[in-house]
Amino acid sequence: MRNETVKSIGDYIREQREQARISMRQLAQQAGVSNPYLSQIERGLRKPSADILQQIAKGLRISAEALYVQAGILEDRPADTGVRSALLADAELSERQKQVLIEIYESFRKENAAIAEAQAAEVATQAAEAAATEAAATEAAAAEAAAATTEASAVAADDGRPSRTSWSAATAEAEQVEPSGNVDDVPGQNVPPIG
Secondary structure, three states: OHHHHHHHHHHHHHHHHHHOOOOHHHHHHHHOOOHHHHHHHHOOOOOOOHHHHHHHHHHHOOOHHHHHHHHOOOOOOOOOOOHHHHHHHOOOOOHHHHHHHHHHHHHHHHHHHHHHHHHHHHHHHHHHHHHHHHHHHHHHHHHHHHHHHHHHHHHHHOOOOOOHHHHHHHHHHHHHHOOOOOHHHOOOOOOOOOO
16 A cells, blocks of 8 residues: 555645646656656655655655645545645646645635534524423413313303302302391391381
């Protein structure tokens, strides 16, 4: 597997060099390495160090990060939409310009992800509020139905005759107003006293 990494980094450097239309001798000179050493890297016979990759990246005017990923030094970022690759491959941009553009691009992506996360949280909050409102309405409807059922039961039990409870209450009330047992106090009987 290590040989595949060495071969792929060599192939990648050769492809980048050919796209930039730079000869191997020119790249070796710009990177500060010998021509035979660069040739061995491109053929997959040597694995370059991180420092050498950085020098080669400067010579190719690409991101050192791209070479590090190809060499297996860094893990590739999974969310590459092609923008990063296009920026890194653009030979007309300097290394610093590429890095600045990538940083701006990444900041926009993070900002949009934060906005999307906030919107998802707001939707979840609204759904929870709607569920709570619906539960409260269901509970109120159930209480109303229970009250109506109780009232209907009371009306059905009342068949026009006074119940024992209401009859007893009415009798007790009448006794308090008009005590019984004394004929003289009974209303409607105005008998003059004997005398």
